[in-house]
Amino acid sequence: EIAKRTHEIIVSDWSVRYTAKQLAERFGVSESSLKNYFSSVYGCGYAEYQHAARMRRAAKLLSDTESKVAEIAAAVGFSTQAKFGAAFKECYGVTPLEYRRTQRLK
DSSP, X not given: OHHHHHXXXXXXXXXXXXXXXXXXXXXXXXXXXXXXXXXXXXXXXXXXXXXXXXXXXXXXXXXXXXXXXXXXXXXXXXXXXXXXXXXXXXXXXXOHHHHHHHHHHO
């Protein structure tokens, strides 16, 4: 139950980055317990899941909207476009703009 509620919190607002401490305090459990609960249900740690989910959301926004990259970066919880660009490239192997261009060609 805690894992599912943690998931709901994570996906309810992509612009907010939650720490294990914040989430654990919310449910009155230790950080390690929260991480174990989440991992047992979703197969990975909450931070890894949160990052991957943000990147998937960003990719969808890049391909489905005309929003500026800076707006998308903020919408998925990055403080700067540069940090977002680096994280996106690490995840997808291309910059956000390159990704957008390739998606438009499909």
